[in-house]
Amino acid sequence: MKHLIILGDGMADWHVPSLGDKTLLQYADTPAMDWLARNGRCGLLKTIPDGFHPGSEVANSSIMGYDQHVVYEGRGPLEAASIGVELEEGDLALRCNLVCIEGDIIKNHSCGRLETEEGDVLIRYLNEHLANDRVHFYTGVQYRHLLVIKGGNKHLKCTPPHDVPLQTWRDKVPSADTCAEDSTLPFEGKQREVLSPAETADLLCDLIRRSQELLPLHELNKERAREGKDMASSIWPWGGGYRPQMVPLTERFPQIRRGSVITAVDLIRGIGHYAGLRVINVPGATGLYDTNFEGKAQAAIEALRSGDDFVYLHVEASDEAGHDGSVPLKLQTIEDLDHRLIQPILHAFEMTDDLAIALLPDHPTPCELRTHTAEPIPFAIYYPGIEPDSVQTFDEDAAREGAYGLIEGDEFIKLFMTDPPLTLPVREGVDTLDNQ
Numbered sequence: 001m002k003h004l005i006i007l008g009d010g011m012a013d014w015h016v017p018s019l020g021d022k023t024l025l026q027y028a029d030t031p032a033m034d035w036l037a038r039n040g041r042c043g044l045l046k047t048i049p050d051g052f053h054p055g056s057e058v059a060n061s062s063i064m065g066y067d068q069h070v071v072y073e074g075r076g077p078l079e080a081a082s083i084g085v086e087l088e089e090g091d092l093a094l095r096c097n098l099v100c101i102e103g104d105i106i107k108n109h110s111c112g113r114l115e116t117e118e119g120d121v122l123i124r125y126l127n128e129h130l131a132n133d134r135v136h137f138y139t140g141v142q143y144r145h146l147l148v149i150k151g152g153n154k155h156l157k158c159t160p161p162h163d164v165p166l167q168t169w170r171d172k173v174p175s176a177d178t179c180a181e182d183s184t185l186p187f188e189g190k191q192r193e194v195l196s197p198a199e200t201a202d203l204l205c206d207l208i209r210r211s212q213e214l215l216p217l218h219e220l221n222k223e224r225a226r227e228g229k230d231m232a233s234s235i236w237p238w239g240g241g242y243r244p245q246m247v248p249l250t251e252r253f254p255q256i257r258r259g260s261v262i263t264a265v266d267l268i269r270g271i272g273h274y275a276g277l278r279v280i281n282v283p284g285a286t287g288l289y290d291t292n293f294e295g296k297a298q299a300a301i302e303a304l305r306s307g308d309d310f311v312y313l314h315v316e317a318s319d320e321a322g323h324d325g326s327v328p329l330k331l332q333t334i335e336d337l338d339h340r341l342i343q344p345i346l347h348a349f350e351m352t353d354d355l356a357i358a359l360l361p362d363h364p365t366p367c368e369l370r371t372h373t374a375e376p377i378p379f380a381i382y383y384p385g386i387e388p389d390s391v392q393t394f395d396e397d398a399a400r401e402g403a404y405g406l407i408e409g410d411e412f413i414k415l416f417m418t419d420p421p422l423t424l425p426v427r428e429g430v431d432t433l434d435n436q
Contacts, residue, residue, distance in 0.1 A: 001255070001383065003310045003417060004300060004345070005358045007063070008337050009056060009265075010319025010365030012377045012396055016327060024327065024367075025378070025395040028334040032342035033380070033394035036359050040382030042391040043404025045412050047362055048374035055160065055372065056319070057239070059362035061271050064312070065413035066246060073241025074154070078270030079146055080243075082279070085138050087243040090194065092152025094204075094240035095267075096137060096145045098122060098232035099161050101212065104168045109161035109323070110143040112230030113288070119143060121220050122232055129214055130207060137235075140266050142287070147207075147237050155197040156204075158238035162323050163371045174204040174237065204237050211235040248276025249310065253417045259310035260303050262296055263287075268314045277312065287316040289333050293340035301348045304355065315341065322365030330367055356383035358416050359394065376406060381416055 011025065019027040047059040049068050057075045058068055076093030080086075087093055098119055100107040120139040127137050138146040159172040176197035195203065212234045215221055221231040250256050261272030264285035272279055282299050284292030293315070300313045315337055321330035342359070349355050360379035363372045378399030380391075389403035407415070 002304050002308070002353075002355045003256075003358075004304065004355060005063070005310075005312050005360075005416070006337075006342060006345075007060070007312065007314045008318050008334065008359075008361050009314060009316045010322045010363060010372065011334060011337070011361035012364035012375070013322065013330070014364070014366040014368060016367070018327065023396050024331055024334055026393070026397065028331050028338070030334065030338040030394060032338045032346055033359060034392065035346065036342075036357060036382045037380045037391050037394035037398065039388055040357075040380045040386055041389045041404055042378065042380045042394070042399045042402030044376040044399050044402070044406045045360060045379050046376045046406065046408035049408070053160070054363050054374040055239070056265075056362055057267055057271065059372075060268060060314070061246075061275075062409070063360070063362060063412060064249065064271070064275055065252070065410035066275075067410070071244045071246050073244040075239030075241075075267050076146065076148075077241050077243050078274070079140060079144065079266040080138070080148070080270065081273040082266040082269030083138060083140055083146065085146060085148065087148070088150075090151050092149040092154055092200070092240050092242065094147045094149070094152075094158075094237040096140075096147035097161050097236040097238070098143045098145065098215075099234050099236045100230040100232065101169055101234045104170060106161055106164055106167055106169045106172075106236075107230060108165055109236070111232040114143045114232055116141050118220055118224075119145060119232070122215065122218060125218055126211060126214065126235070130210060135203075135207065141264070143232070144266055145235075147235070149195075149200065149203065149240075151194045152203075152240065153195050153197045153200040154241050156201055156240060158240065160238050160371075161236045165323070165370055169234075173208055174201045176201045207237070208235055244274055246274040248274075250276045253310075255417065256310045258308050259312070260308050261312045261314065262299050262303070263312075263314035263316070264291060265314065265316050268312075272312060277310070288320050289317045289329055289336070291315065291317050293336050294344065297341040297344040297348075300345060304349075313341075318361070319365045322367050323370055325367050325370045327367045353384070356381065356416065358382075358412075364396075376408075378402075379404075379412065 013024045015021045047062045048054045052058045075095040080093040100111045123137045123139045134150045155177045157175045157177045259277045261277045262280045264287035269279050282295040317333035361377045
């Protein structure tokens with residue numbers, strides 16, 4: 001049996017008074033999601049282990065069954081892998097946002113939707129003025145870039161910029177984590193010079209300060225300002241770590257002879273790389289509301305038909321809408337995921353093929369809060385012949401009544417990857433999307 005995970009990043013939310021106290025999943029028109037819930041089995045999944053920040057790197061690798069206490073190294077190394085930067089021993093890789101800062105305030109974490117081509121110009125500019133034998137910047141996607149510090153120390157306190165929109169930035173710059181339980185470094189004594197946590201934090205703060213002097217002077221930023229767009233006025237490093245030790249999914253699950261990941265986000269590409277999955281790039285996949293939903297659906301269909309046993313199909317749009325705090329936009333992204341991606345996949349396989357499908361978000365991104373939370377998320381699993389539970393709709397409340405209950409850790413991936421008895425008969429009179 002082949003396996004497909006459809007991941008709507010940040011899709012879960014809180015109850016919204018303006019929507020009649022419904023969540024966005026409850027309010028949105030989602031016939032395909034509801035079909036999977038009604039004809040499959042549902043439950044709640046705790047994707048954020050206790051003590052970990054509710055980031056997408058934690059949630060998505062947890063969904064794949066990786067123990068965060070063993071593999072967690074932050075976003076930086078994952079995004080390094082996704083753009084082909086091979087980390088050497090002693091390299092500290094940090095996610096490096098280009099952000100918009102106005103005065104003392106972090107206006108936004110994304111410079112008002114910076115294009116990748118613009119980001120590349122500014123990253124090259126920063127390398128010209130700030131890079132040296134220890135420091136180097138690498139271009140990623142849009143506002144999401146990479147900073148590598150040779151001999152840097154990962155024991156830092158860093159604030160993700162999307163967690164603090166419209167807040168002051170000066171008290172949120174990187175600092176040494178003096179409370180780190182394990183202050184040892186795997187390469188200590190081998191690297192010619194290893195910085196202390198305090199020295200690493202000081203270096204990062206200096207780079208932030210110097211970037212704020214340099215970036216507003218660049219003609220690209222001046223042009224953005226003339227056009228009324230937000231400037232990329234500062235770097236913001238966070239999510240640092242070393243190369244993670246992850247056993248590929250192909251070694252953990254023999255039924256996965258070849259697998260792939262489909263995403264517009266560097267972070268998820270990096271997880272897929274270390275998980276042993278090939279990365280499928282889809283033209284027009286942006287990570288935003290205007291992403292190529294149809295192209296991603298077709299890429300998944302073609303991958304499964306051409307020999308892939310496992311596909312991790314990730315869509316970022318709802319998460320970005322949640323960070324923007326836009327209920328209408330997030331509703332649109334949820335309905336687009338349902339109508340333009342899930343429905344074509346279900347119709348392509350006619351819900352009778354040898355395919356198991358799991359549908360879930362990675363974490364909630366409530367529009368009210370505009371950042372991630374750690375509450376358990378709803379999930380649905382469908383395959384031909386599964387005995388459905390009583391759940392009729394795909395949403396946060398309905399999933400509480402699902403047959404799987406509340407699970408965590410690697411329970412989800414083990415549950416999903418255990419091939420069901422294929423001798424179970426498909427129920428007579430199973431409904432289809434066409435008779436909703």
